[in-house]
Amino acid sequence: MMHDEGRRASPPRPYRPTGDRLIVPVDAVEATLTSLRRFGDQESGLFWYGRREGSLSIVTSVRTPRQRMTPFNYHVSAEAMTQMGASLDEDRSGLPDVLSHAEAEDRYEIVVSAVDKNTSRQDIQGLAPDLVVGASTVGLSAKSNLYRMAPGKACLGCHNAAEKDGDRLRKVEQEVRCMTEVELRKHLDGRAENVDAIVTYLQGGEKCGELGEAQFRNFATATEPDFSVSFVSMAAALLLAARLLSATVFDADAPDRASMATLNFRNLEAGDDRISQDQSCSHCRTADRLSAA
Numbered sequence: 001m002m003h004d005e006g007r008r009a010s011p012p013r014p015y016r017p018t019g020d021r022l023i024v025p026v027d028a029v030e031a032t033l034t035s036l037r038r039f040g041d042q043e044s045g046l047f048w049y050g051r052r053e054g055s056l057s058i059v060t061s062v063r064t065p066r067q068r069m070t071p072f073n074y075h076v077s078a079e080a081m082t083q084m085g086a087s088l089d090e091d092r093s094g095l096p097d098v099l100s101h102a103e104a105e106d107r108y109e110i111v112v113s114a115v116d117k118n119t120s121r122q123d124i125q126g127l128a129p130d131l132v133v134g135a136s137t138v139g140l141s142a143k144s145n146l147y148r149m150a151p152g153k154a155c156l157g158c159h160n161a162a163e164k165d166g167d168r169l170r171k172v173e174q175e176v177r178c179m180t181e182v183e184l185r186k187h188l189d190g191r192a193e194n195v196d197a198i199v200t201y202l203q204g205g206e207k208c209g210e211l212g213e214a215q216f217r218n219f220a221t222a223t224e225p226d227f228s229v230s231f232v233s234m235a236a237a238l239l240l241a242a243r244l245l246s247a248t249v250f251d252a253d254a255p256d257r258a259s260m261a262t263l264n265f266r267n268l269e270a271g272d273d274r275i276s277q278d279q280s281c282s283h284c285r286t287a288d289r290l291s292a293a
Contacts, residue, residue, distance in 0.1 A: 022057040023123075024048075026193075029064040029214045042069035042267040045076060049088060061088065075212065112244060116276065125283045126158035128138055131247060132156045137232050140265040143224035144239035146247055149284070154259065162291035165221040172220035177202060192219040235263050 028048065035046050049061040084260060108127055113134040115121060124132065132147040134156065147155050176184055183198060186194045187290040194215045201212025234250035239261055246254040 013104075020055045020057070024058070024214070025059065026214050026218055028059040028062050035062065035064045039069055041071055041254075042076050043072055044069050044156060045074045047084065056123070056126060063088070110248065112240065113156065114240070119162045121156050121160045122283075125155050128283070133240055133244045133247065135236040137236050140232055142232050142235035142239055142263045142265075143244045143260060144236060145260045147275075152277060152283065154188065154275040154277045155281065155284040156281040158275065158281045160173045163215075163221070169217060169220045173202075188219065192216075224292050232265060235265070239263060 005086075009233070017170070031106055032048075036044060038044075044066045045067060046062060048059045049063060050057055050059040058102070063084050065076050065084040067074045067077075108129045110131045110133070111127070113121065113124055113131040113132055115124070119133075128149065130149050132145075132155070133144045134147070136143050136145075145156075149155065166273070176187065179187060181203070184191060184199060184202065185195055188198060192198055192215060194212075197212040198216045198219060199212075201216055243261065258274040260273045260275055261270075262273065263270045
């Protein structure tokens with residue numbers, strides 16, 4: 001959308017940090033790099049599309065429109081912008097209108113969650129769904145939790161404080177920067193998705209914000225998997241499906257049960273437990289105060 005064939009004009013004012021947070025998944029980073037590298041030494045442009053909830057945004061689509069490029073600039077016509085916007089609408093054409101509109105506004109009545117990081121649980125609860133059904137495994141125990149947005153009830157954010165990824169990232173980086181390249185590759189092998197990119201980044205051959213940094217962040221902040229076996233994971237999935245059906249399709253006839261169902265294969269016991277509300281939770285405690293007002 002730059003009409004000047006020469007160099008791009010300098011920005012009118014310097015960048016100023018804000019409190020907004022943008023999440024760029026690894027797939028989006030890789031798609032961005034692939035697109036930009038395709039055009040060699042020509043300057044090109046692409047667009048990130050996604051969802052926004054308050055100050056939190058997440059990239060869900062990377063689009064490269066038709067454009068005219070020079071070594072120092074690029075131009076995207078109004079027609080190309082229109083075509084790119086139409087392609088976004090086509091991606092949602094399989095959804096009923098009511099669901100397309102809800103998705104566009106980040107409104108989700110029911111969410112099924114099987115994430116293993118508290119940061120992700122906090123992000124999901126930040127969307128304020130009416131009902132969340134989750135599943136997890138701990139050793140030989142399969143669990144399924146049900147959360148309803150109601151006064152006095154626990155939510156997915158309760159007792160699930162977000163991990164301090166910054167501290168963990170710095171600690172892991174200090175550890176691996178002391179390794180030789182052979183030691184580093186051996187340490188990363190089987191644990192990281194793109195070993196070469198991480199090695200290049202740690203050896204200073206890549207700038208911040210590129211693929212290696214994103215790959216290293218994913219490696220350093222990944223949750224260590226708990227011991228589990230396939231039949232325990234299958235049991236957790238079955239518990240989740242049963243809770244989801246009883247809370248939706250058969251809600252009128254289903255008996256009133258506690259929010260957490262557990263199946264323990266170590267002693268072959270099954271039971272229900274209630275989850276207490278976290279008094280420091282910023283999600284449901286805020287909702288309670290608004291309801292009381």
